[in-house]
Every structure is written in structure tokens, then in C-alpha cells.
Amino acid sequence: MHLVPAERAGQRTIDGHRVCDAIAAVGEPERVRAWADRFSLLSDPGRLSLLLALHEAGPIAVSDLAVATGMRDTAVSQALRLLRTAGVVEGEKEGRVVRYRLVDASVSELLRHCVPPR
């Protein structure tokens, strides 16, 4: 297999076969970026707390999330805006209360890794 792109073919390699394996493992740059973005959403303690709460406590209101996590309501709102834009959560309005829930399966699966044992 010659997976090394033409523009890098001139560079020396130590273990040629490992380079090819690595290139195959990395795959499409846009797919890597998509996953990096997904991980990025989980990389902030505030957002991660919110996601964990949403993951376990079902549809829950913004101010309840603020009380549960100790964040200010504006910070919660800001974080939820980001997550909403990314398509990870969705909010449903009921009167003047908006209850959010998790709608992204792959993020939900990642969260399962860091749920405290009960």
C-alpha cells in the first residue's frame, strides 16, 4: 500500500508500513475534525456537567440546571445555546419554562463512559 500523499512522498520514514497503517487509521480529515468538535463540546466542566445532568435527569428546565450545577443562569443559557447550535440538545417550551433534553446519540454514548457508578 502506498498511502502517503504525493506532497509528503519525499520525506524519509522510519517504518514505512506503520506510516501506512497510521494514515489508514486517521482516515478522512473532515471526519477527524467532526469528532474533535464533538469532544470539544465535552471538554468544558460546565458543559459536561450540564450534559451529564441532561443525560440522567431527562428533560429539565434551565434554572433547575443552574441550581443543580451551581452555574449562573446566563452561563447555562450560553452553554445551551452552543449545544443547541451543535445539534446536541433540544429545548421544548412549555409556558415560560424551557425544558432541554439530549438528542445526539453519539454524545450520549460518550457520556456513558463518565457516569458515576450507582
Next chain:
Amino acid sequence: MHLVPAERAGQRTIDGHRVCDAIAAVGEPERVRAWADRFSLLSDPGRLSLLLALHEAGPIAVSDLAVATGMRDTAVSQALRLLRTAGVVEGEKEGRVVRYRLVDASVSELLRHCVPPR
């Protein structure tokens, strides 16, 4: 269950039981932070590429990683330094070549989620 900390007990809640569920789901702040830090390591396309390569292509040299990912060797070295400090990878010197490998089980498990199907 009264899981709401004293300093937030005065705040109003919409669904009290959901707040308690959420607090239980979030758990210890330091544990949340530890996971956020772990996700943070995966949130950069460069580092994620390196980790994917390490995950699939076993022990591999720095310059080979540079060729495989299209990054400059200093950037690879810099990223590996960060990962080494975090205890995610380890390098073994053999002559003037240093081969790195993944040594963190939980990161390795997370990576399995985003390996392209073969």
C-alpha cells in the same frame, strides 16, 4: 433526597426531583473536571489524529507520525509532550528514534468510538 447544597437552597426550582437527579448525575466536581480534561486532549484535530494513529499503528516514531498526519515535526513533538505530561502516551528511546504508544485505557476506549470502519 435533599441534595441541594446549602448555599443554593434558597433558589427556586421548577422540578425539585429532577434537580436532585441532576446533582446525583453530575457527582463530584473533580471527577467531572478530570473527564473534561480527558475530552480536552481529544478535542484538537492534530492531537486526535496522532492518538488515532497511535491507537491503530502501535509504537511509532515521531517523524513517521509527522509524515502520516501532515503535521510539522515540532508540532508533533509539542503535542506528544502534552499527551506525555497527561500520562496518555509513553515514549521509548531506541538509538536516536523514540517510538510512542498509547498507555491510557480510558482514552483508548474513547478512541474506539471514532475509528473508521474497516
Next chain:
DNA sequence: TGCAAGGCTGCACAGCTGAACAGGTATGGA
């Protein structure tokens, strides 16, 4: 009609981060 609660937005600022550059050390071969 007035008012408080719930939530959203724009803005400014401090802190962090990734990238590039210059230069350094150690190894191995000519």
C-alpha cells in the same frame, strides 16, 4: 395593568491555546 419570573442575547475582557520559529541535545555514520 403592573410586576416578577424564566430565559435569551450582545458585548467586553481576561485567560488559554495552537502554531511557527529559532535554537538546542544526542545519536550514528562518513
Next chain:
DNA sequence: TCCATACCTGTTCAGCTGTGCAGCCTTGCA
């Protein structure tokens, strides 16, 4: 001995990110 290779380090800098503040809109109740 000289030099190229392989890798590491420190520094600088532009760009991003999370936070708090002020203020707004909508809803529900008195």
C-alpha cells in the same frame, strides 16, 4: 572529526473561549 538525522525545548503571537454584566422579550399571576 564533521555532519546529518531525530527529537526536544523555549518563546512569541494571533486567535479562540468562557465569563460576567447589562439589558431585552415573553409569560403568568395578582
